[in-house]
Amino acid sequence: MSDDPLPPPPTPAPGRPTVRTAAVIPAAGRGVRLGPGAPKALRALGGTPMLVHAVRAMADSRAVSLVVVVAPPDGAGEVRSLLDTHALHGGPPSGSRGSTDVLVVPGGESRQESVKLGLDALPPGYDIVLVHDAARPLVPVDTVDAVVEAVRDGAPAVVPALPLADTVKQVEPAAAPGGPEPVVATPDRSVLRAVQTPQGFDRATLVRAHETVTDDVTDDASMVERLGLTVVTVPGHEEAFKVTRPLDLVLAEAVLARRRLNDGF
Template identity: 80%
Template sequence: MSDVSRPSPAPSPVAAVIPAAGKGVRLGPGAPKALRTLNGTPMLIHAARALAASRAVSLVVVVAPPDGAAEVKSLLDAHGLPGGGIPGGSGERTDFLVVPGGDSRQESVRLGLDALPPEYGVVLVHDAARPLVPVDTVDAVIEAVRDGAHAVVPALPLADTVKEVEPAAEPGAPEPVVATPARARLRAVQTPQGFDRRTLVRAHETVTGEVTDDASMVEQLGERVVVVPGHEEAFKVTRPLDLVLAEAVLARRRLNDGF
């Protein structure tokens, strides 16, 4: 019997879906949230580059506003992210594809999934409004999926005590506290969230109703979702103050890393 072991199969290729069809009303009037600029560059471009920095991600699908796919495609081209791809973390190229989205985040993610070629077995779903996620966080999520997890989310422990309340009937009215959950068991969830593709597709085919993230859909299937450490710089840019913080992070990166 030969002592030569068989080579391990190549890991499943990884694609990322960035739903970027939302309006971002909490940031106020103006461009859609994903197109707001940080240091002169739209958040969407920062987010796409962050995913492409991973040596494992070979395709990024950007889900544009239903009537804005051409505009988003031109934006990617203008910032050096054409369909032909850009060099990733390992020198390999990351391709980009733009598809029109739907009326809800869930529909937009599903349309992004529908656009993936069949060979992609691992899928990341990433908020365009988290433009500064470090590549180490992206890689940690991918590694956990490739190690066998069906769904993986990066998350951070909470610094604040959280209260469960009974929502007030009128805005601004006092709200009675119902419970105080144990903070040690709570995590603030970030993206990219990573999935075995078949599990995520099944979730989108099965789960209906409003959901806050794709991992919660997988939970509703009864599948196990696991957490890996997130990063403080992967925060979501939702309000004007977040833009100020994001600009400060970029300024620090330029000072420390030269970009």
């Protein structure tokens, strides 16, 4: 992996425009809900850091030719070394990373700031940007490809999403931490979706959103919504869950073990 500027993409042949895709993975968070230890993105999953799994998930898509990893502000060197010791497409480490380049840049104090720093690091020539949580290490490549295809078809912003399995209650905040919360409504779950990543964007739209929206938001699609633009969904996948708590890590280990048994890697 090199810190030198990447060369611009080749000029497409006349009449055959090339739409290139880059992925930004913010990995600067501490992940305190997983308990003490290394930052969440660097926790091991099946003997390999979750961040490596997440980078591989993006690189496994033929559409993605660049992955920008946004490291902790003081940990970019550690993340570079970590990625250099792991092959991008799985298996033993090797000197070849296929057709996907990887850049590592230092992040900021918030997820929003880190994504913006990742966007700033993108060279010209990438028209589609995916933003993917490092804590979703097992997203299938078909989900990644579906997001990219929807942006290519003209959607300014795309999110993978799943129907809710549980009934949802809207509550008033408790008067004291841990206290009872009065229920005020039961939304119709048939029109609700649980949103995952990678979220895909027309690059210019995402850049404008980050330049315009200054409020703290939980995902990048919310920023595009603030611009008054339409965000569309594509089917998500149950294995694209977010590893947030210790039980999630147990589930992720089980999914990875099943994949290795079925796929032989």
